[in-house]
Amino acid sequence: MTVLARLQGFGVSYSRKRHATTALANIDLDLFAGEKLAIIGESGSGKSTLAMALAGLLAPEAQQQGTIEWPGYSDQPQPGRDIGFVFQDPGGSLNPVMTVGSTIAEVARVNLGLDRASASQSAHDLIARVRLPDPERIAHSYPHQLSGGQRQRVAIAAAIAGRPSLLIADEATSALDTIVQAEIVALIRSLVEADGMTLVFISHDIALAASLADRIAVFRSGRLVECGDTRTIIQQQEDAYTRQLLDAHLAVEA
Numbered sequence: 001m002t003v004l005a006r007l008q009g010f011g012v013s014y015s016r017k018r019h020a021t022t023a024l025a026n027i028d029l030d031l032f033a034g035e036k037l038a039i040i041g042e043s044g045s046g047k048s049t050l051a052m053a054l055a056g057l058l059a060p061e062a063q064q065q066g067t068i069e070w071p072g073y074s075d076q077p078q079p080g081r082d083i084g085f086v087f088q089d090p091g092g093s094l095n096p097v098m099t100v101g102s103t104i105a106e107v108a109r110v111n112l113g114l115d116r117a118s119a120s121q122s123a124h125d126l127i128a129r130v131r132l133p134d135p136e137r138i139a140h141s142y143p144h145q146l147s148g149g150q151r152q153r154v155a156i157a158a159a160i161a162g163r164p165s166l167l168i169a170d171e172a173t174s175a176l177d178t179i180v181q182a183e184i185v186a187l188i189r190s191l192v193e194a195d196g197m198t199l200v201f202i203s204h205d206i207a208l209a210a211s212l213a214d215r216i217a218v219f220r221s222g223r224l225v226e227c228g229d230t231r232t233i234i235q236q237q238e239d240a241y242t243r244q245l246l247d248a249h250l251a252v253e254a
């Protein structure tokens with residue numbers, strides 16, 4: 001398997017005034033080309049920091065230790081062109097004063113060098129690909145005119161408009177109800193498989209992650225406590241914390 005990204009002794013700490021927070025410490029992790037890797041852990045375990053580090057978008061106050069290498073790319077991968085992002089709150093990635101068609105077209109224009117007409121056509125095609133009804137109407141809508149689930153589909157269309165080879169979804173379904181959540185997970189899976197993308201799916205929900213991922217990496221307090229294929233992590237997990245996450249999920253289900 002080709003290694004897309006390799007983290008070695010990787011860590012991040014945030015310094016503010018005299019106070020430093022260690023968000024990630026001593027992470028050794030390979031991301032393989034074409035896999036669907038879930039990053040799970042409770043709030044504050046460092047999941048978003050890892051996502052931002054992979055995309056090269058860490059906050060200025062973040063200090064890195066160790067290395068991230070990209071054997072799968074000839075240059076440092078660029079957000080938008082090589083790495084697409086979907087966040088929990090699509091409002092954050094959609095411009096409220098631009099129609100969603102223009103937002104998607106702009107990503108295609110900037111990253112693929114398309115002219116305006118081709119970028120606009122590409123936006124329409126992507127709106128249809130994320131299975132939104134009436135692409136013409138949706139393209140001319142503003143984000144506030146769409147439901148939360150529709151906005152998240154638009155955010156996914158924008159994330160893949162630059163044809164990235166890596167898609168990072170950070171709590172992309174957490175704000176949605178269970179049925180829409182399942183639909184969005186199914187959509188992400190079908191797009192990733194159709195385009196041969198690599199997926200990093202970040203979630204606090206181990207069951208949701210298991211429904212999608214080939215491998216699961218479990219984080220706690222900035223440390224990687226366990227990583228393995230999904231079946232092993234769910235059925236024969238070695239770490240007590242992973243067991244706790246599963247038990248917590250089963251308790252909520254019950």
Ligand SMILES: Nc1ncnc2c1ncn2[C@@H]1O[C@H](COP(=O)(O)OP(=O)(O)OP(=O)(O)O)[C@@H](O)[C@H]1O
Pocket residue numbers: 014015016021022023041042043044045046047048049050059061204
């Ligand atoms: N820009 C920042 N400045 C200072 N501390 C930060 C910053 N971003 C994150 N942190 C801290 O780093 C730690 C890890 O945060 P991070 O957001 O990566 O965790 P997370 O697992 O994604 O949490 P959540 O699921 O709540 O989003 C936390 O203690 C957090 O307060």
